[in-house]
Amino acid sequence: MSDPADRDSDGLVARALAAAQRRHAEMLPLLERWVRQNSFSDAIANVNAMGALLHEGFALDGLSVERIPGEGVGDHLVWRTPAWDRAPDARQMLIGHHDTVFPPGTFEVWEPKGDILRGPGVLDMKGGLVVIRTALAALADVGALTALPLAVVSVGDEEIGSRHSSAFVQGLARGAKAALVFEAGRADDVIITQRKGTGRVTVHATGKAAHAGNHHAEGVNAIWALARFVDRVQRLTDYDAGLTVNVGLIEGGSTANTVPAQASCTIDFRYLSAEAGQVAVHGFEAAAAEIGADTGAGIEVVGGIRRLPLQRTEASLALYRAYAAAARGAGLGDGECPLIGGGSDANTVSAVGVPAIDGLGPRGRGFHTHDEYIEISSLALRVEALVRYLLADAEA
Known part of the structure; x- marks a missing residue:
């Protein structure tokens, strides 16, 4: 498969990737602010403080934001591009969550050592949110964001089963072309297509x-x-x-x-x-x-x-292959992950018939433990993969 940039007469992909590279220096300072803000699911004020930081971080040209008040849980945030309303048949969702599993005072570190960054939520999944934000910022820099029919969702209750957010997420997702979920990246960058x-x-x-x-x-x-x-x-x-x-x-x-x-x-x-x-x-x-x-x-x-399970379908396999091509172009692995036992919001949207893939956040290990870490270098690679995927899909 040819590189999308080779097919882009205006050099849009190349310009967007250059814009992403210019944004690389923002990622770790932004991630540090987000990780240092405790957002344990049951500490609702903390989850909402994290939501306020996301509101600030995603203030990009081409995105409008809506806050969905939580009931007994933290609030949820939805950003949309203008094209979301104009092109309903081409809608895609980028999904994350801003709550974590760590009660205040139990795991509060920011510990970079070489390429390894240890901290609460760096992998699950504030690192994935940084990937989404940086990719969209790069697309906004080159004037490409407004034309993409996208919604970005970050919920405040995923770690406790998305018990409040699932209804509105499913309502937003119905009829969408695809959903990409930025949970923890796995070893060898394998892409999740199935969850129990x-x-x-x-x-x-x-x-x-x-x-x-x-x-x-x-x-x-x-x-x-x-x-x-x-x-x-x-x-x-x-x-x-x-x-x-x-x-x-x-x-x-x-x-x-x-x-x-x-x-x-x-x-x-x-x-x-x-x-x-x-x-x-x-x-x-x-x-x-x-x-x-x-x-x-x-x-x-x-x-x-x-x-309900995230089941592997012909439509989700087509989505996997499209993203895998972008991942290869960015220098990432492109394999398909074996069945995963844990659920996520990929299950949530799959239940209403939306093709979904998952595990698109930075590479790392140890989520839900005090050994949680990411490989810092994988942040930029995941940003490049998302930029390539979104622009290639827009041309398809």
């Missing part, structure tokens, strides 16, 4: 309290009932079918000499298809009914499917 669906349920067991010595037979042990439930639902895991069930939290009881009246657990489950997700939910409900009837405890299942 995710779900979560909380299970409450209600028994009957009694003195463990004098009136044991009169009690109904909620912990025992829940233990039987846990054993039953863990057995729903089927690795060959891609279904995993994990009881990750459990609590109950009050004292050792009291038959416990209350117990609860929280379950995370992952699956390959919407049908498999429903199979898991029905399995939880059936186990609750049967074990409740056998033990006399009431067992209530609350929750269910959170994100």
Whole structure:
């Protein structure tokens, strides 16, 4: 495949890449400001302070901004170009999030060492937001941004399942041509085309309290009932079918000499298809009914499917190939990532039929840990890949 610049008689791609190179020096100072602003999902004021920094950073010619107030979560931001309204059939979305998993005071470093930059959110995913911003700034510099039918979305609740933002993101996405998600870049720059669906349920067991010595037979042990439930639902895991069930939290009881009246657990489950997700939910409900009837405890299942799978389709494969060509042109790897177990907002937009790819942020490792880092050099490469992709797609 020829380089897009070779087909561009006006040299627009070359000029945009030169503009991006001039913007390189802005990236680390901008990223430092964003990383030093704590934005733990549950610290809503912090998430909104981070949103204010994004509002400032994305103040570019050709972008209008809208703030979507969060309900019990941080606010969300949407930027649109004028062409978004003029060319609905060619719309594309660039998606990120500005919340992180680190509570205030738990991981607050900015530690560059050579090509490695360690810090909270550098990979997941403030680095990806810097990539989007720098690429769009370069396109604005050469007058190309306004003609591209783009919407940029950054949500404030992705790390807690996009429980509030998913409805408006899906509403914005319906009918779009493509969505590119700038979550953490993987080793060898592989591009994500598949993610499992995710779900979560909380299970409450209600028994009957009694003195463990004098009136044991009169009690109904909620912990025992829940233990039987846990054993039953863990057995729903089927690795060959891609279904995993994990009881990750459990609590109950009050004292050792009291038959416990209350117990609860929280379950995370992952699956390959919407049908498999429903199979898991029905399995939880059936186990609750049967074990409740056998033990006399009431067992209530609350929750269910959170994100449907990001499934690999012909349309998403075409999107992958188009972006991969731009990645190769920038000197990045272009391979396809194996199935990913974790969900993202790529799942969110895929659920309404929008082709989506993911993992387009800077290369790094350790997200959700205190070892989170990026390779600094990959920032500029990801910017170049996005510029190349957007301009090549505009010409296609």
